[in-house]
Amino acid sequence: MYPDNHQQSRDLYQRALKSLPGGNTRTTVFMKPFPIYAASGAGCRVRDIDGNEYIDCINNFTSLIHGHAHPALIEAATKQLALGSAFAMPTESEIDLAELLTSRLPSVEQVRFTNSGTEAVMMALKAARAYTGRPKIAKCEGAYHGSYDYAEVSLDPTPSAWGGNAPVSVAYAKGTPENVLADVITIPFNDVEAAVSLVREHGPELACVLVDPMPNRAGLVPADKAYLEALRQVTHEIGAMLIFDEVITFRLGYHGAQGLWGIDPDLTTLGKIIGGGFPVGAIAGGKQFMSVFDPSSGKPALPHGGTFSANPVTMRAGLAAMKLLDSVAFARLDKIGQAVRDGINAAFRKTGVPGRAVGLGSLLKIHFTDRDIRDYRSAYLNAAEAKRQTAFNAALLNRGIFAASYGLMALSLPMTDADVDTIITAAAASLEEVAALG
Numbered sequence: 171m172y173p174d175n176h177q178q179s180r181d182l183y184q185r186a187l188k189s190l191p192g193g194n195t196r197t198t199v200f201m202k203p204f205p206i207y208a209a210s211g212a213g214c215r216v217r218d219i220d221g222n223e224y225i226d227c228i229n230n231f232t233s234l235i236h237g238h239a240h241p242a243l244i245e246a247a248t249k250q251l252a253l254g255s256a257f258a259m260p261t262e263s264e265i266d267l268a269e270l271l272t273s274r275l276p277s278v279e280q281v282r283f284t285n286s287g288t289e290a291v292m293m294a295l296k297a298a299r300a301y302t303g304r305p306k307i308a309k310c311e312g313a314y315h316g317s318y319d320y321a322e323v324s325l326d327p328t329p330s331a332w333g334g335n336a337p338v339s340v341a342y343a344k345g346t347p348e349n350v351l352a353d354v355i356t357i358p359f360n361d362v363e364a365a366v367s368l369v370r371e372h373g374p375e376l377a378c379v380l381v382d383p384m385p386n387r388a389g390l391v392p393a394d395k396a397y398l399e400a401l402r403q404v405t406h407e408i409g410a411m412l413i414f415d416e417v418i419t420f421r422l423g424y425h426g427a428q429g430l431w432g433i434d435p436d437l438t439t440l441g442k443i444i445g446g447g448f449p450v451g452a453i454a455g456g457k458q459f460m461s462v463f464d465p466s467s468g469k470p471a472l473p474h475g476g477t478f479s480a481n482p483v484t485m486r487a488g489l490a491a492m493k494l495l496d497s498v499a500f501a502r503l504d505k506i507g508q509a510v511r512d513g514i515n516a517a518f519r520k521t522g523v524p525g526r527a528v529g530l531g532s533l534l535k536i537h538f539t540d541r542d543i544r545d546y547r548s549a550y551l552n553a554a555e556a557k558r559q560t561a562f563n564a565a566l567l568n569r570g571i572f573a574a575s576y577g578l579m580a581l582s583l584p585m586t587d588a589d590v591d592t593i594i595t596a597a598a599a600s601l602e603e604v605a606a607l608g
């Protein structure tokens with residue numbers, strides 16, 4: 171049971187406290203009383219340094235769609251390592267991966283690689299400003315897009331800061347300059363009327379609307395098609411760009427979320443799965459929008475460097491990972507995702523614990539409420555719901571299932587039907603424990 175059989179993790183954390191602030195270098199992996207340190211991973215399983223084994227249902231926050239240490243990805247990366255890991259020259263590998271991405275995403279003609287999703291979102295917002303000459307951006311309340319000041323506005327406002335139907339822009343990090351808040355228009359997710367009216371109100375100053383078609387932190391509920399269509403239409407109307415953040419949702423289908431919804435954004439941000447397990451991000455879109463990066467006629471409208479951008483190890487592993495993701499792979503991911511959602515929902519009904527699993531494809535999120543979840547506010551946990559979620563997560567961990575503390579699961583292709591059954595059985599037993607709490 172955690173934390174008792176995790177002595178080596180406990181010791182490492184004590185050591186880490188001296189050289190890393192709070193023993194941590196990545197807020198999202200912190201847990202109390204101490205994080206569990208990974209030793210190795212193979213397929214859908216991860217082993218910690220105390221020898222405990224888990225089925226990995228986070229997969230490095232959705233990025234490892236092929237699980238850990240996939241032989242084809244090891245081969246692609248090590249072959250490249252032997253040839254050199256990074257050069258002050260482009261390599262063929264970046265063209266290969268860009269061509270694959272343009273062939274899959276309907277709205278994309280050109281790609282620019284970065285080292286993270288954060289950087290991709292930052293450059294996409296800057297590209298929208300450079301292209302339109304306008305200062306403001308709009309984003310959805312509660313949606314996570316990485317750590318760029320503008321992108322993280324109103325990521326986690328508490329109910330006292332919600333305001334009315336037109337959300338107020340609230341700083342996420344201390345020290346966020348007031349003028350950043352003034353340049354971010356926060357719109358409600360899945361509320362066509364309110365979002366369109368806010369976008370119109372700020373129209374002449376808006377460079378872009380940034381939207382994740384299924385925002386994880388705002389509840390992981392798919393956007394209504396009408397909502398995305400309305401954003402597409404209103405951005406055309408006011409001359410602003412529509413940016414889809416597909417850093418996570420690209421794992422929903424061969425043509426990404428934009429293919430599933432049938433909507434073409436102007437720019438798309440990518441990351442996670444396209445790096446085959448290595449650091450990555452990308453901005454992608456139509457040639458006319460991507461031209462802001464073009465240095466061929468002198469200083470571009472938007473200069474962008476990046477010492478490790480498009481490094482060939484990432485590019486080669488990413489290409490191998492994406493090639494393995496064919497339509498059969500997506501069908502399998504859809505099937506296991508639905509099986510886990512159905513299994514968990516059956517367990518909710520059986521135990522009488524209020525709640526359900528939502529999501530699409532290989533992504534699911536467990537909510538401990540019977541409220542209709544449509545957006546950040548309806549997904550916001552009250553104290554009783556938060557208590558159930560914490561208890562559920564601890565129970566799941568002690569049954570060898572590693573999921574995100576806030577209820578997210580991202581499944582992977584190496585999971586067998588037996589693994590899927592193990593996950594459902596563990597979730598059902600964990601819900602029994604939650605039910606016993608009363």
Ligand SMILES: Cc1ncc(COP(=O)(O)O)c(C=O)c1O
Nearest residue numbers: 286287288314315316417418441
């Ligand atoms: C939708 C979305 N956008 C952007 C990011 C930032 O990506 P990265 O962690 O690679 O900086 C994330 C990370 O989880 C994300 O989920």
